[in-house]
Amino acid sequence: MSPLRYNGQLTNRNRWAIKAQSLTHYPMELPHVGLGTMGIKNPDPVTTALEVGYRHLDTARIYDNESIVGDGIARSGVDRQEIVIATKLWTDSLNQEHVEPTARESATSLGVDQLDLLYVHRPRGEYSPEETLPALDRLVERGITAHIGLSNFTIEELERAHEILVHSIAAHQIELHPLMYKPELIEHARKHGYTVVGYSPLASGHVSEIDPVVRIAESHQTTPEAVAIAWAASKQPVVIIPKASHREHLRANLAASRLELDAQELAVIDSIERTHEFYPEWLGSSPRT
């Protein structure tokens, strides 16, 4: 197939095709299970996670723990080059004057020269596609982040972002657990060649209250948490970032993506009536939530 070339007349569809085609696979490789760090207030879980094999750490400016995550990395002794470090710009740092200084502060707090993945946390507050996204492209050109991510976007917002960005969208981070599943967002990622990073995959610690998940766990003699992870990990192209602070949770979550659920079990969880979103859209309107 001859390579697609930009002719100045691109439809949005062609733009997706060109960006995806220039890759061997996806813009960046992300391990199937990463560590969510929201609420982590000391470096030990980060160090332990790296010791037991995690290589993808997810933080955010708003979690106020980037320097703690940085300490955890430094203490682990794991080579920086082996770790994917992701953080997010909150809604109060998305205008074109705020993006670069805030991203530089994040890198400094994390103790790294370059971020691997920098997300727009939510397309709210100061977010303006025409201002924010070119500012993110400049961060890639200046080597401040290797990749751009988006989080909590609708398909329309993703399409608009894609029209404007010069660099590829590497990942879209969305809430994903048995009580919150939007297959159309996963399908969009599959079609356009970027990764979905599923957040709160344990329903923020409530997955053991979901009866069908509990029943499937019992039949496999495992935990509801393992089943929720295996269900999310069975979707392509999804990776997940459960938060855990205990060594046994960290180990169990890493191992859980290898649990195999059959098609019927996956379908049971797919068809759960969706009743709960832990991080609804309006959160981005408030300055510090």
Ligand SMILES: NC(=O)c1ccc[n+]([C@@H]2O[C@H](COP(=O)([O-])OP(=O)(O)OC[C@H]3O[C@@H](n4cnc5c(N)ncnc54)[C@H](OP(=O)(O)O)[C@@H]3O)[C@@H](O)[C@H]2O)c1
């Ligand atoms: N982009 C966004 O807008 C957004 C929003 C929310 C979250 N996130 C990201 O997603 C990450 C995860 O989401 P989350 O923190 O809401 O919740 P989560 O990962 O769904 O659940 C975390 C809770 O589950 C517990 N847990 C972990 N492993 C367990 C296991 N094997 N068995 C039993 N309990 C277990 C944890 O306890 P222990 O800590 O005691 O181990 C913690 O209380 C966040 O840390 C953050 O990085 C992103």
